[in-house]
Amino acid sequence: MFDPLKSNVKGIRRSVIMLGVLLVLFIALLLLQFAVTRSLMRIAQEKNALLSGLFDVRGSALYENGRQMMEQTDHDNDARRRALKDFFTRYDSPLLPYVDTIIEVSDREGIHYGLLPAIAMVESGVCKKIPKDSYNCWGWGIYSSKVTRFSSYGEAIDTVARGLKRDYINNGMTSPAEIMRSYNPSNHNNWAENVQHFLDYF
Structure with missing residues (x-):
């Protein structure tokens, strides 16, 4: 059921x-x-x-080495910048605004950053006594009645640095005494000794 x-x-x-x-x-x-x-x-x-x-790569050896190299370069540039600024300020030079230009051009040409200021000091009191409107603080291409003129201090810095590298340093003349033999063969006003004196400042 x-x-x-x-x-x-x-x-x-x-x-x-x-x-x-x-x-x-x-x-x-x-x-x-x-x-x-x-x-x-x-x-x-x-x-x-x-x-x-x-x-x-942060934290890796490669990164740390690269960072340290950059910091060292920055430190070196800061030290050179301070030295040039102090030098140009002390002697009231119109080259003061060209500190970075001098460092960059010197590095490019492989010359000591103090060489241009040292020669300028001996030749013109770091641009105090130069032919009018020449921007030529280095006595570059000045002899007898001939005066080499530049359009600016920047152009002068670039030209003189390239000339020092090409005509002197590349030919084995690296010290003021060696450069003097062609740059100022008469050693007027103890040129080599005075350039070396101011080069030692840097």
Whole structure:
């Protein structure tokens, strides 16, 4: 005999079991998704760390050496800049605004940064006594009635530095005494000794 009550109980029991199975499957899927997500995140972090090690060299020996070299260069430039500024200020020279130009041009030509100021001091009192509108503080190309003129102190600095490198230093004349033999062969006013004296200032 069919018993509707028993049938309903069985149906409910079956539904509960199905719901339980579905719930377990749902929870299992959530746990699997969580595990996969964590795994992907860990892989991404490891990849980022690897890329950081490859491309971000901060803290590496190469970076530290490069940074120290840059700091040393900045320190050297600052020291040279101070020395030139003090020198030109002491003698009230119009070359004071050209401190950076002198350093840059001297580095480019491979000459001591104090050579141009030292020669300018001996030749013209660092530009105090020069032919009018010549900007020629170095006696460069000045002899008899001939006067070499420049359009600015900047042009003069560039030309004289290149000339010293080309005509003197490249030919083995590196000290004031050696440069003097061609630059000022008569050694007028103890040219070599005085240039060396002011060169020693730097």
